[in-house]
Amino acid sequence: MEVLKIATAGSVDDGKSTLIGRILYDTKSLTSDKLKAIEDKSEQLGYDYLDFSLATDGLMAEREQGITIDVAHIYFSTKKKSYIIADTPGHVEYTRNMVTGASTSQASIVLIDARKGVIEQTNRHFFINNLLRIKDVVVAINKMDLVDYSEEVYNKIKADFTELMSKRDYQDQKITFIPVSALKGDNVVNKSNEMPWYKGEALLEHLEQLDKADIFNSGTPRFPVQYVIRPKTEEFHDYRGYAGKVYGGDLSVGDDIIVLPSKTRSKIKDIYFYDEKYETASRRSSVTITLENDINVSRGDMIVKENDIPTIDKQFTANVCWMDTDQLTPGGKYIIQHGVNKVLAKVDRINHKINPDYSGFEKNVTGLNINDIASVSFKLNKPIFYDQFKNHRTNGSFIIIDPQSNNTVGAGFIQ
Amino acid sequence: MKKDTSNINSLENEAIYIMREVAAQFEKPVLLFSGGKDSITLVRLAVKAFYPAKVPFPLLHIDTGHNFPETIEFRDRLCKELGLELIVRNVQDSIDEGKVKEESGRYASRNMLQTTTLLDALEEFKFDAAIGGARRDEEKARAKERIFSVRDDFGQWDEKNQRPELFDMLNGSINHGQNVRVFPISNWTELDVWSYIEKENIEIPSIYFAHKRKVFLRDGMIWSAEDDVVYRDENEEVIEKMVRFRTVGDMSCTAAVYSDAVSISKVVEEIRDSTISERGARIDDKRSEGAMEKRKQQGYF
Numbered sequence: 001m002e003v004l005k006i007a008t009a010g011s012v013d014d015g016k017s018t019l020i021g022r023i024l025y026d027t028k029s030l031t032s033d034k035l036k037a038i039e040d041k042s043e044q045l046g047y048d049y050l051d052f053s054l055a056t057d058g059l060m061a062e063r064e065q066g067i068t069i070d071v072a073h074i075y076f077s078t079k080k081k082s083y084i085i086a087d088t089p090g091h092v093e094y095t096r097n098m099v100t101g102a103s104t105s106q107a108s109i110v111l112i113d114a115r116k117g118v119i120e121q122t123n124r125h126f127f128i129n130n131l132l133r134i135k136d137v138v139v140a141i142n143k144m145d146l147v148d149y150s151e152e153v154y155n156k157i158k159a160d161f162t163e164l165m166s167k168r169d170y171q172d173q174k175i176t177f178i179p180v181s182a183l184k185g186d187n188v189v190n191k192s193n194e195m196p197w198y199k200g201e202a203l204l205e206h207l208e209q210l211d212k213a214d215i216f217n218s219g220t221p222r223f224p225v226q227y228v229i230r231p232k233t234e235e236f237h238d239y240r241g242y243a244g245k246v247y248g249g250d251l252s253v254g255d256d257i258i259v260l261p262s263k264t265r266s267k268i269k270d271i272y273f274y275d276e277k278y279e280t281a282s283r284r285s286s287v288t289i290t291l292e293n294d295i296n297v298s299r300g301d302m303i304v305k306e307n308d309i310p311t312i313d314k315q316f317t318a319n320v321c322w323m324d325t326d327q328l329t330p331g332g333k334y335i336i337q338h339g340v341n342k343v344l345a346k347v348d349r350i351n352h353k354i355n356p357d358y359s360g361f362e363k364n365v366t367g368l369n370i371n372d373i374a375s376v377s378f379k380l381n382k383p384i385f386y387d388q389f390k391n392h393r394t395n396g397s398f399i400i401i402d403p404q405s406n407n408t409v410g411a412g413f414i415q
Numbered sequence: 416m417k418k419d420t421s422n423i424n425s426l427e428n429e430a431i432y433i434m435r436e437v438a439a440q441f442e443k444p445v446l447l448f449s450g451g452k453d454s455i456t457l458v459r460l461a462v463k464a465f466y467p468a469k470v471p472f473p474l475l476h477i478d479t480g481h482n483f484p485e486t487i488e489f490r491d492r493l494c495k496e497l498g499l500e501l502i503v504r505n506v507q508d509s510i511d512e513g514k515v516k517e518e519s520g521r522y523a524s525r526n527m528l529q530t531t532t533l534l535d536a537l538e539e540f541k542f543d544a545a546i547g548g549a550r551r552d553e554e555k556a557r558a559k560e561r562i563f564s565v566r567d568d569f570g571q572w573d574e575k576n577q578r579p580e581l582f583d584m585l586n587g588s589i590n591h592g593q594n595v596r597v598f599p600i601s602n603w604t605e606l607d608v609w610s611y612i613e614k615e616n617i618e619i620p621s622i623y624f625a626h627k628r629k630v631f632l633r634d635g636m637i638w639s640a641e642d643d644v645v646y647r648d649e650n651e652e653v654i655e656k657m658v659r660f661r662t663v664g665d666m667s668c669t670a671a672v673y674s675d676a677v678s679i680s681k682v683v684e685e686i687r688d689s690t691i692s693e694r695g696a697r698i699d700d701k702r703s704e705g706a707m708e709k710r711k712q713q714g715y716f
Contacts, residue, residue, distance in 0.1 A: 003425060031689070072558040073551040075604050082422065084602060100579040227435040231468040239467060245432050245583070274463040285424075286431040286464070299439055323579055337584055340436070399584050406588035408578045 003082045004207065007102040007134070009125035010111030015142045019111065019182035020074055020087055021052020023204060026189035029076035049183065071101045080208050095371040096323035098128055099411055103397075107136040107210060109203070114147045114179070118160040123357040126161075130168045131319060131373070131413065133393065136210055137175045140203060144195065145181040151197040154179045167358045170390070178203050220387070221249035221283065222310065222395045223303040224339040229288055241272065241288040242297055244340075247394040251289070252280045256306040259297050260385045265306065267292040300341040302385045310385045310395060317351065317377045317415050318389075320368070324402065324409035327367035328376070334409070335401040336378065339394065342401075344381040351375040375415065389413035423610055426603050427460065432583065433562060433599040434464035434546070438471050440587030441544040441595070445502070447533075448474040450486035451663040452619050453548030453600065455493070456608055459617050460599060461546075462497060473500035475545070477533050479525040479665045480507045481644045486663060489620040504536040521646050524667040534570040537594060544587070546597045552604045563587055564596045606686050613679045623682065625659045625674040636670040 010016045021038075024030045030038070042051045072087040086101030102108060108129050112122055129137050139161055147153045158177050165175060178187055179198055186192035187202045200206075229241035251257075255268045271278045272288040281287040289303065297303075304310065322328050328347060336345040353362040353374040368374050389396030400410035437444045446461060448454045461470045476490060494501040506528050509515045514535070515528045537545060551558045561577050563585045578586060589595060600608065612619060629640040631651045638645050640653045644666045647653075658671035659682075676682040 003422060072555070073602070074558065075552045075602075077604075096579050100581055103581040226432070227439045227465075229465060229468045233467070236467045241467075243435050243464070245428065272466075274466050284428060286428040286435070288466075335588070337586060339584065340439070394582060397582050397584075399579075399581055399586060401586055401588055406586075406590055406593075408580075408586045411579070411581045 003084060004107060004210065005084045005086070005105045006207070007086045007098070007105035007108040007129075008088055008111065009098055009102075009108060009129065010142075011113070011116075011119065011121040011125075014111040014113045015053075015182045016087060016111055017053030018051070019109070019140065019142065019180070019188065020085055021054070022182045022185055022188045023085075024074070024076055025050075025052060026185060027076055027078060027204070052182075071097045078204070078208060083207070095124065095128070096321070098125065099132065099321045099323075102128060102132045102134060103411070105134060107138070107207065108134045109138045109140050112139060112141050112157055112161075114141050114143045114150075114153050114157065117153075117157050118164065120357050122161070123164060126164055126168070127356040127358065127373075128321075130170050130173060131321075133170050133173070133390065135172075135174060137173060138203060138206060139175060139177045141177065141179045142182055144179045144186060145184045149179070149181075149186075149192075149194040151195070154195075154198070164358060176200070176206055178206065219249045220308050220310075220392060221251050221305060222247045222385075222387075222392070223251060223289065224341065225297055225299055225301045225303065226340050228298060238294075239290070240294070240297075241290055242303065243286070243288045244303075245286045246281045246283050248283055248392055250280050250282050251303075251305075253278075257291070257303050258306050258309060259291075259295060260302045260304065260309070260312060261383060262296070262301070264293075264295045266295060302339075302341075304385070310387045310392075312383050312385050314380045314383045315348065315378060316380075316384075316386060317375060318398070318412035319354070319415060320374055320376045320400070320410050320412045322368040322370060322372045322374070322410045324407065325370050326402070326409070327369060328400075328410065329367040333403065335403050336380065336384075336398050336412075337401055338384045338386060338398040341384060343384055345378045345400075346380075348377040348379045351377060376412070386414050388415060423607060423614065426600070426607055427463075427611070429602065430457075430460045430599040431464040433585065433597065434461050436585045436587065437544050437546060437597050437599075438465070440585070443540065443542050444472040444544040444546060444597075445475045445537075445540065445542040446470075446472055446546045447548075448476045448490065448501075449548070449663070450476070450482065450490045450620060451548065452608055452612060452623060453550065455617060455619055456600060456603075456611060457546060457548050458493065458497070458499070459611075459615060470497075470499060472546075473502055475502045475504070475536060475540075475542075477529045477536065478503050478505045478507075479529055479667075480505060481525050481666045483620070483622050483660075483663060483666055485620045485622050489618075493618075502536070502540070504532050504539075506532045508532070509535065521648075523646055524665060526665045526668045529665075530570070537570070542594065543589065544595045544597055546599060548600060549598050550603050550605070550608070551601050560598060560601065562598055562601050564598065565589060566594050566596060568592045570594075606683070609679070609683045609686050613683055620663065622660045622663060625657050625677050625681075627655055628658050628671065629653050630656055630658060630671060637672065638670055639666060642666060 008016050038050055038054045041054050074085045076083050088098045088101035110125050141154055141157050179195055180187045186194055189204045191202045223244050223246055225242045225244050227243040229243050231239055253268050253271055258265055269290045269292045271281045330347050330349050332347045334345050336343050350365045353365045353372055356373055387395040396414045398412045399408050402409045446457060506525050509532045510517055515531045549557055561580050630637050631640045631647055631653050637658055659674040660671050676685045
């Protein structure tokens with residue numbers, strides 16, 4: 001069985017939590033005690049329907065205000081797949097959570113309220129999905145019950161959204177439109193009888209048949225060394241194992257490799273997972289590698305194939321999503337965490353701000369505020385080994401850490 | 416042979432990656448061990464992450480004094496067999512020192528009191544990272560938890576001001592006085608944990624399997640009557656039933672379920688078909704809708 005991670009995006013009151021609650025309910029994933037809690041709470045609030053959003057809005061403030069503040073992770077499975085849904089808030093001020101939820105997702109659901117159509121927020125949600133190169137996007141046009149299940153309304157929204165799509169950077173993104181009513185359960189898990197004009201699949205049917213082509217697979221293996229294992233016991237006296245996770249492609253015993261930054265050459269001697277030896281380490285596996293030669297390798301170094309090395313440089317330009325209330329300004333000093341590697345970085349210049357509503361660029365920007373997205377050039381105190389984000393999701397992304405507060409204040413996607 | 420990464424393997428790979436990040440990014444990590452299936456799973460993952468070297472951090476058990484005897488016996492044996500360092504701190508000591516007050520009455524539990532003992536222990540040893548077995552599928556407030564969750568001087572969780580976590584990148588940088596709670600099996604479900612225990616053939620305490628036990632019924636739940644830890648009214652009749660425990664917390668807040676599952680494979684089957692959530696048998700969560708969130712804000716694990 002495979003795991004599919006899905007991010008959700010929608011504005012306040014578009015019914016995201018209700019949609020997820022409906023999926024859980026119709027797939028019989030809600031346990032009887034959870035369902036009872038929802039029934040009781042719905043009754044207490046005086047509703048004549050079951051408020052499924054109560055299944056996911058976990059923080060007290062969220063239940064009081066009836067909104068989602070923080071990313072919640074919801075788990076359910078069908079006979080075919082295991083699903084992890086990142087329920088991300090729709091408020092403009094919580095864009096950082098949306099980027100966070102989307103960063104680990106293979107697919108996403110963008111919700112649109114059928115009564116409101118494509119609004120400024122929709123642009124932003126789609127933009128972020130496209131920026132993060134999410135492969136499959138479902139545009140769920142919700143609350144169809146409130147527009148009399150009108151095909152005309154659906155077509156109008158579809159046409160408006162299609163116009164947005166022409167402006168996107170990542171053109172290979174697959175987009176599917178589905179008219180739904182989360183509250184009534186139309187086209188969520190079960191096909192609706194109310195919209196005979198819609199010939200496509202229900203939402204869950206669509207997710208079930210998404211192919212396994214993995215967004216993380218780019219065919220170029222990168223092995224950032226996380227931890228050096230030296231047991232220093234009698235049995236493993238000379239053992240030096242390099243622990244880490246393989247990204248982008250497979251590594252095999254006998255591969256000719258280069259260790260960065262020293263550019264020392266060697267061969268992969270053994271690949272261990274616990275006490276078993278393997279011929280090949282697939283991408284996303286956490287293995288321990290030993291090398292033929294006794295060379296000096298430490299955390300933050302990267303093992304790559306000899307004929308396929310990344311860019312090694314002390315400067316780069318990236319699209320940055322700024323997530324802190326303090327501004328990012330030219331000359332500002334930060335720590336950049338690229339994989340497991342941390343380097344000191346200085347903002348060289350802000351090239352331009354990108355309006356996430358697709359209204360274009362803003363030049364001559366003096367600083368970035370929370371939720372701004374911009375092209376920023378950095379200078380580093382030592383080189384990192386990177387790929388472009390469009391070629392390598394893992395080795396092309398980084399986070400920005402404020403050296404004073406130690407908080408994660410931004411995310412970047414290398415151009 | 417190729418190391419594959421489907422389903423449970425991908426969760427295992429993720430957890431091992433997290434374990435290694437903890438060892439690399441922190442000066443003094445510790446693994447919080449309760450004797451329950453989740454923390455036993457963590458121990459297994461830690462052993463696999465650092466093999467053939469030893470697990471580079473100790474285990475810390477906050478003993479409420481109300482643990483199932485089977486759990487304590489199991490804990491000591493596990494640590495001995497794996498050569499792990501074990502630190503135990505007792506809630507009873509916190510009570511004796513007057514730091515916390517024992518609850519009384521029908522629903523008295525030491526579950527809330529653990530927080531003080533835990534925070535004191537973290538401070539005593541200057542631990543900067545505490546690895547725990549919490550999972551996001553357990554409870555609504557936990558669904559919002561990060562993998563690296565920063566706590567302030569008072570061990571408090573500021574749920575509205577959490578660090579964003581992107582891709583695989585875990586930011587373990589902290590200020591003086593802060594520490595981090597780490598949850599390597601955040602993305603596992605209860606069924607995943609049981610499937611893993613089955614696949615890896617991991618030994619777990621006997622109370623997880625169906626056994627004959629003296630119990631009594633209250634509020635539709637099954638309570639152990641074998642020890643004097645759980646308060647019982649005289650009119651609450653003791654009966655003998657085949658039961659097992661689905662979570663193993665403090666005896667005073669853990670109810671049993673009727674079960675015939677005497678082996679891991681039977682337990683996996685039972686969980687798969689179950690319509691009641693795991694924490695449905697946790698009395699500590701029943702106190703109010705936001706019970707878990709309130710405890711977490713106060714520094715509860």
